[in-house]
Amino acid sequence: xxxxxxxxxxxxxxxxxxxxxxxxxxxxxxxxxxxxxxxxxxxxxxxxxxxxxxxxxxxxxxxxxxxxxxxxxxxxxxxxxxxxxxxxxxxxxxxxxxxxxxxxxxxxxxxxxxxxxxxxxxxxxxxxxxxxxxxxxxxxxxxxxxxxxxxxxxxxxxxxxxxxxxxxxxxxxxxxxxxxxxxxxxxxxxxxxxxxxxxxxxxxxxxxxxxxxxxxxxxxxxxxxxxxxxxxxxxxxxxxxxxxxxxxxxxxxxxxxxxxxxxxxxxxxxxxxxxxxxxxxxxxxxxxxxxxxxxxxxxxxxxxxxxxxxxxxxxxxxxxxxxxxxxxxxxxxxxxxxxxxxxxxxxxxxxxxxxxxxxxxxxxxxxxxxxxxxxxxxxxxxxxxxxxxxxxxxxxxxxxxxxxxxxxxxxxxxxxxxxxxxxxxxxxxxxxxxxxxxxxxxxxxxxxxxxxxxxxxxxxxxxxxxxxxxxxxxxxxxxxxxxxxxxxxxxxxxxxxxxxxxxxxxxxxxxxxxxxxxxxxxxxxxxxxxxxxxxxxxxxxxxxxxxxxxxxxxxxxxxxxxxxxxxxxxxxxxxxxxxxxxxxxxxxxxxxxxxxxxxxxxxxxxxxxxxxxxxxxxxxxxxxxxxxxxxxxxxxxxxxxxxxxxxxxxxxxxxxxxxxxxxxxxxxxxxxxxxxxxxxxxxxxxxxxxxxxxxxxxxxxxxxxxxxxxxxxxxxxxxxxxxxxxxxxxxxxxxxxxxxxxxxxxxxxxxxxxxxx
Amino acid sequence: xxxxxxxxxxxxxxxxxxxxxxxxxxxxxxxxxxxxxxxxxxxxxxxxxxxxxxxxx
Numbered sequence: 001x002x003x004x005x006x007x008x009x010x011x012x013x014x015x016x017x018x019x020x021x022x023x024x025x026x027x028x029x030x031x032x033x034x035x036x037x038x039x040x041x042x043x044x045x046x047x048x049x050x051x052x053x054x055x056x057x058x059x060x061x062x063x064x065x066x067x068x069x070x071x072x073x074x075x076x077x078x079x080x081x082x083x084x085x086x087x088x089x090x091x092x093x094x095x096x097x098x099x100x101x102x103x104x105x106x107x108x109x110x111x112x113x114x115x116x117x118x119x120x121x122x123x124x125x126x127x128x129x130x131x132x133x134x135x136x137x138x139x140x141x142x143x144x145x146x147x148x149x150x151x152x153x154x155x156x157x158x159x160x161x162x163x164x165x166x167x168x169x170x171x172x173x174x175x176x177x178x179x180x181x182x183x184x185x186x187x188x189x190x191x192x193x194x195x196x197x198x199x200x201x202x203x204x205x206x207x208x209x210x211x212x213x214x215x216x217x218x219x220x221x222x223x224x225x226x227x228x229x230x231x232x233x234x235x236x237x238x239x240x241x242x243x244x245x246x247x248x249x250x251x252x253x254x255x256x257x258x259x260x261x262x263x264x265x266x267x268x269x270x271x272x273x274x275x276x277x278x279x280x281x282x283x284x285x286x287x288x289x290x291x292x293x294x295x296x297x298x299x300x301x302x303x304x305x306x307x308x309x310x311x312x313x314x315x316x317x318x319x320x321x322x323x324x325x326x327x328x329x330x331x332x333x334x335x336x337x338x339x340x341x342x343x344x345x346x347x348x349x350x351x352x353x354x355x356x357x358x359x360x361x362x363x364x365x366x367x368x369x370x371x372x373x374x375x376x377x378x379x380x381x382x383x384x385x386x387x388x389x390x391x392x393x394x395x396x397x398x399x400x401x402x403x404x405x406x407x408x409x410x411x412x413x414x415x416x417x418x419x420x421x422x423x424x425x426x427x428x429x430x431x432x433x434x435x436x437x438x439x440x441x442x443x444x445x446x447x448x449x450x451x452x453x454x455x456x457x458x459x460x461x462x463x464x465x466x467x468x469x470x471x472x473x474x475x476x477x478x479x480x481x482x483x484x485x486x487x488x489x490x491x492x493x494x495x496x497x498x499x500x501x502x503x504x505x506x507x508x509x510x511x512x513x514x515x516x517x518x519x520x521x522x523x524x525x526x527x528x529x530x531x532x533x534x535x536x537x538x539x540x541x542x543x544x545x546x547x548x549x550x551x552x553x554x555x556x557x558x559x560x561x562x563x564x565x566x567x568x569x570x571x572x573x574x575x576x577x578x579x580x581x582x583x584x585x586x587x588x589x590x591x592x593x594x595x596x597x598x599x600x601x602x603x604x605x606x607x608x609x610x611x612x613x614x615x616x617x618x619x620x621x622x623x624x625x626x627x628x629x630x631x632x633x634x635x636x637x638x639x640x641x642x643x644x645x646x647x648x649x650x651x652x653x654x655x656x657x658x659x660x661x662x663x664x665x666x667x668x669x670x671x672x673x674x675x676x677x678x679x680x681x682x683x684x685x686x687x688x689x690x691x692x693x694x695x696x697x698x699x700x701x702x703x704x705x706x707x708x709x710x711x712x713x714x715x716x717x718x719x720x721x722x723x724x725x726x727x728x729x730x731x732x733x734x735x736x737x738x739x740x741x742x743x744x745x746x747x748x749x750x751x752x753x754x755x756x757x
Numbered sequence: 758x759x760x761x762x763x764x765x766x767x768x769x770x771x772x773x774x775x776x777x778x779x780x781x782x783x784x785x786x787x788x789x790x791x792x793x794x795x796x797x798x799x800x801x802x803x804x805x806x807x808x809x810x811x812x813x814x
Binding site for chain 2: 049052070071072073074115118119122123126129130133149153157
C-alpha cells in the first residue's frame, strides 16, 4: 500500500480523512497516572516492517508523545503522551498514509480463558513428557524399588497437571452435571480422576500398573484442541472488532448559551442541538435545523445516490454528511435510533434461528453415555467372572481411558483451525467453527447490492467521449469536494492543479469555480446552465460541466461492480446454488446491476425488516441461506440466515453480525469460503469415522483385560497424531507453499515482501 | 540408584525452571505480537551514526 511508494497517493485523490478529532482521541484515551494518557488505535493497513518503522518514527517526532508502538499481529498502534491535549496523532497517521480508527474495547484486558488454557497446556505438556520419561524405564522392566520410586515421582508431577489442566474439564463437567446434562467433559473428568485415584492406590500397594502418564497425556492432547478452538474464535473476533468503527463516538453539541461541548453518543438526548461537520457521521436520528448538504445513505438504506438535505429534513443515525456543515436537533436518543432498532431486529432474528448443534456436540451426546455404560458393564462382568474387585476396577478404568476422546476432542478443532488459517491467508476471517459447518450446508445465496455486489463507489463511464481539456478542468474542480461523484471525476484527472481564483461547493447542486474571468459550474444540469434553455428533457439526473452557462461536457456514472462479481455469480449458479439479490435501492438501479451480473431473481426497494423476513421465508421453505451483505439494513437478515458473510467495508453492526468477513475487494471470497468449508466438513467426518473405528478396535481389547499403561499411552498418541495429520490434508500438500505470497501483498504475504525489499 | 537420587531432582528442576520461564515470557507480553517481532529485526535503525572504523560500502 502506501508505505511502499510514499507520496504518490497524494496526487491521486483526496486523502481519506479519518475524522478523528482531538476531542474524540481524548475521550477514547485512558489515564495511566503521572499525567500520562494512552490511546489505542487500529490501523488495518499496517502489514510490514516498513509500516512499523514509518509509523513509530513518525509518531515519536510529535510533541508530547512518550511512546508509540505498533502491534503487527493485531494491527494496532498504541500511543502514550503526557499532558491534557493529545498530539495530532490522527493527522500524522493520515499524512503517512494509514487510515486509523479508535480501537473498541480495552486492549490490555488479558483474555482470562486463554491464559488459563495456555497454562494448562504448558503444565500438562511438561508433566506428560517427564512422566513418560520415567514410565519408559518402568515399561522396560525396572526392578521393584525403582518402579515404586518412579511411580511416586510421577504422582508428584501429575498433581500440578491435574490442578492447572484438569481444572478446566472438572469445572465444565461439574456445571453440566449440576444442570442434569452430559457433555464431552464428563467422561474426560471421570476418566482422569479415576485413573489418578486408582494409580495412587496401586502405588501405595506397590502394584505394577500406574496410569499417571495416561492422565497427563490425555489432558495435554485435549487441552491443545481446546486452546486451538478458543484461539481461532478469539483472533477473528478481535480482528473484526479492530476494523474501522464507522459509528461516531460523540458529537459537538451547542448548548443554550452558545458554547460548544463534545458529548459522547450515549449522552445525547432528544432536543439537543448538534453540529455535524462534513465528513462526520450522524450520531442519532435528528432533524435539520440549519445548513444544506448531501448525505451518503448507502450504509443505512442501500441507496447508492447521495441525498440532498435542507432545513426540515429528518436524518437517520449512521448516514455520512458529505458536503457542508449541518446544525441538527436530535429527535431520539442513541438507544432509540435507527441503529438500535436494527440491533433489536437482529436479536429477534437470532432468537428465532434454530440453535445449531455442532457436530462435536452431537457426537459427544452419544459418546458420553456409551462410554460410561461400557465401563460399568465391564466392571460388573469382571466382578462376576473373577470376584477380584481390584482387577475389575482396573480394567473398567482402562476401558474409560482407552476410549480416549482425544480423537474426537482434537479432530474437529484441528480441522477447523487449519481451515480458518487457510481462509485467513486468502483474506477471509472466520468467527467460529460452527460457521464453517453451517456454510458447508447452504444451498442458496442472497446478496445485498450496494457495497456488496458493488463497491458503493460511482465511476465515470463515458470518460473517453469527453474532451480531454474539459476532463482536466472538471477533475481539477472536483478535487476540492468529497462528494462521491466529484471523487469519481477527480480520479480521472492527471493531478494537474489549476490555480482557481475561487472554488465553492454548493450542497445539493454542485461546484462553482472561477478562473481568469470565466465561471465554471460542475453539477446538476439546471443549476449549471443557470436555468438557461439547453437542458434536454429527461436528463434531471445528469452531471455536466458548464462554462459561463454553456454546456461543455456531460458525465455519466455507474456504480462500480466488485471485480469478478459476474464470474462469482456464474460460478455459484453453476455449482448448483440459487442466487438472489435483495436491495433497498431503487428498481432501476437494481435492474441495471442484476442485468450486468446475469441475475434473474431480485427484489428492489426492500426495507430492512423485509430483508430478514425474506430470508426467514426461504428458511421456512427448507432452504439453507447464505446471506452476503454490508449495510446496517442487512444486519437483521445476516442474523436470520443459516450462514452470513460481510465485506470488511461493512458497517460494524453488519460485521459483528456476520459469520465470515472478507478483507479483499474480490467477491471470489464467497465461493472460496464455501469450498473450504465443504472440504473441512468432509475431513471432520473422516476424522470422526476414524475415531469410531479406533474405539471399536480398542474397546474389546480393553474389555478383555489386555490394556496396560504402555498400550494406553501408545494408542492415545497414535490416534492423536493420525487425526492431526489427516487435518493437514486440507491444505492439499505441496500446493500451499507456492501461494504464500499473494500478488497484492496483503495481508499474510506482507512480511515476505518487506523481507524481500 | 545413587545416581538417580541426584539426577531425578536435577531433571525436575530443569522442567520446573523451563515451565517458569515459559509462563514468565507469556506474562510479560512476549507472545502478543509474534508477526511484529519477526519483522522488527529487519528494520534499519536510521539514526545510528556510522562506525568510522568500518569500511564504507
